[in-house]
Amino acid sequence: MITAFGKYITMLYSIFLKPEKFSIYWKRFVDEVIQLGLKSLFIVILMSGFMGAVLVIQTASVIDSAWIPDYTVGFTVKQSMLLEFCPTIISLILAGKVGSNIASELGTMRVTEQIDALEVMGVNSIGYLIGPKIIASLFIFPIVIMYSMVFGFLGGGIVCYATEIIPVEQYIEGIRSFSEDNFGYIRYALIKTSVFAFLITSISSFFGYFLKGGALEVGKASTKAVVYSSIFILIANYILTQLILI
Amino acid sequence: MITVKHISKSFADVQILNDVSFVFESGKTNLIIGKSGSGKSVLTKCIVGLLEPDEGEIFYDDRKLSDLKPKARKEIRKEIGMLFQASALFDSLTVEENVAFPLKMFTRMTKAEIADRVNFCLNRVNIINKNLLFPSELSGGMQKRVAIARAIAMQPKYLFCDEPNSGLDPVTAIVIDELIKEITDEYNMTTIVITHDMNSVLEIGENIMFIDSGENKWTGTKDDILDVKVKELHDFIYVSKFLRQFKK
Numbered sequence: 001m002i003t004a005f006g007k008y009i010t011m012l013y014s015i016f017l018k019p020e021k022f023s024i025y026w027k028r029f030v031d032e033v034i035q036l037g038l039k040s041l042f043i044v045i046l047m048s049g050f051m052g053a054v055l056v057i058q059t060a061s062v063i064d065s066a067w068i069p070d071y072t073v074g075f076t077v078k079q080s081m082l083l084e085f086c087p088t089i090i091s092l093i094l095a096g097k098v099g100s101n102i103a104s105e106l107g108t109m110r111v112t113e114q115i116d117a118l119e120v121m122g123v124n125s126i127g128y129l130i131g132p133k134i135i136a137s138l139f140i141f142p143i144v145i146m147y148s149m150v151f152g153f154l155g156g157g158i159v160c161y162a163t164e165i166i167p168v169e170q171y172i173e174g175i176r177s178f179s180e181d182n183f184g185y186i187r188y189a190l191i192k193t194s195v196f197a198f199l200i201t202s203i204s205s206f207f208g209y210f211l212k213g214g215a216l217e218v219g220k221a222s223t224k225a226v227v228y229s230s231i232f233i234l235i236a237n238y239i240l241t242q243l244i245l246i
Numbered sequence: 247m248i249t250v251k252h253i254s255k256s257f258a259d260v261q262i263l264n265d266v267s268f269v270f271e272s273g274k275t276n277l278i279i280g281k282s283g284s285g286k287s288v289l290t291k292c293i294v295g296l297l298e299p300d301e302g303e304i305f306y307d308d309r310k311l312s313d314l315k316p317k318a319r320k321e322i323r324k325e326i327g328m329l330f331q332a333s334a335l336f337d338s339l340t341v342e343e344n345v346a347f348p349l350k351m352f353t354r355m356t357k358a359e360i361a362d363r364v365n366f367c368l369n370r371v372n373i374i375n376k377n378l379l380f381p382s383e384l385s386g387g388m389q390k391r392v393a394i395a396r397a398i399a400m401q402p403k404y405l406f407c408d409e410p411n412s413g414l415d416p417v418t419a420i421v422i423d424e425l426i427k428e429i430t431d432e433y434n435m436t437t438i439v440i441t442h443d444m445n446s447v448l449e450i451g452e453n454i455m456f457i458d459s460g461e462n463k464w465t466g467t468k469d470d471i472l473d474v475k476v477k478e479l480h481d482f483i484y485v486s487k488f489l490r491q492f493k494k
Contacts, residue, residue, distance in 0.1 A: 020351050020352065021350070021351055021352075024350060024351055108337075109337075112332050112334060112337075113330040113331070113332055113334040114334050114335075114336055114337070116296060116330065116334065117328065117330060117334040117336075119296060119323075120294050120296065120323060120326055120328045120406075121323060121324070121326075121347075121348050121351070121352075122320045122321070122323035122324050122352070123351060
């Protein structure tokens with residue numbers, strides 16, 4: 001465990017060594033933004049839309065009292081989406097999609113000696129392969145999460161319009177209520193997302209990069225990457241919530 | 247020229263290399279031969295710096311590897327071309343991008359100069375009109391040739407080939423052997439080929455080291471290997487029925 005942690009720290013140190021050629025690393029960064037972020041956008045939008053829709057129905061069905069105004073549904077959906085669903089649940093989904101992708105990509109490169117080939121050429125393989133992934137995820141995941149927020153609210157709005165479970169105006173009023181706190185909540189969500197992005201890419205890269213063995217181990221590394229990323233996301237979620245919100 | 251002196255390496259309690267010494271001469275195809283698990287690949291990884299030997303010294307011409315700072319070691323690596331057993335071409339890059347990779351990474355050549363060099367290297371290994379294909383779209387033999395093109399792109403002083411014939415049919419294997427020999431002569435490189443293929447040994451073995459159980463048991467050339475008296479090497483060579491009959 002201590003050895004693994006030491007290797008992880010050494011890996012992080014190697015990422016920040018001077019790149020051999022900045023233009024090549026920039027191209028890698030752009031590729032990773034597309035691979036990790038933009039190619040995840042569809043699933044994130046889809047899930048967020050449905051999450052928002054389901055949240056509206058569930059909240060409206062629970063708050064079934066004449067004493068509680070309808071806009072409470074919109075307010076509850078906003079709070080749930082901003083504070084937990086978008087940053088944490090979507091990050092857990094990204095840990096599954098992106099984490100397994102990174103671990104299997106790097107693991108396969110290790111098994112097929114592509115990483116050795118980079119090392120023999122004199123390329124800092126950690127900096128070249130992992131660095132752009134981490135920086136790209138730190139850049140693109142918060143943007144993806146902002147899309148998630150927008151489409152989550154939109155999903156809720158569509159349900160209100162289609163089912164008339166509550167009037168759309170009331171839903172929008174709920175979303176807009178207590179707006180002075182919104183900036184703080186969004187900042188909290190984006191800080192959490194950035195930390196989760198770092199954890200997902202660095203942990204998954206660690207399991208892929210230091211893989212030993214063959215195809216079977218690539219599968220195992222991929223599973224480990226998702227499991228450990230998810231565990232550390234949950235731990236970090238608790239710590240960050242304690243630190244920022246209280 | 248690469249000189250290794252008294253190299254030893256072990257993993258946990260298992261001794262993989264034991265006091266191995268040899269001189270790999272420039273302008274020649276130097277072969278490291280031996281059974282699977284005899285320590286050939288570990289020795290090569292020690293020489294290229296992917297592994298640190300427990301004991302011993304490695305010299306690239308007059309440069310002692312262990313005395314060099316990381317930056318100087320990196321410079322030596324730029325003088326090395328390596329052909330891996332599984333070719334190790336980058337899956338996500340096309341044939342021409344693979345060959346251009348070290349040029350883009352380490353030189354200040356213009357796009358046109360890089361394109362010229364890439365085409366020259368690909369033509370040299372007889373890969374024509376395949377520039378835009380991905381490695382997965384090539385046969386095993388073609389992948390090896392592209393890997394050779396990538397290895398020679400930077401005009402290396404030292405070329406390492408790890409079992410270049412593995413997984414290839416005999417005809418393609420000889421084509422690859424001849425290509426390695428031609429390139430070695432052409433560029434006066436120090437070429438080190440790791441193999442257990444006796445066809446390669448008899449084809450291109452100008453300076454051969456036989457490793458068994460991590461020890462250098464015999465050194466010589468292809469001309470005297472068939473008359474060898476060392477039991478381990480004799481058993482290694484004449485395990486094939488064809489060679490036994492040939493000897494008779």
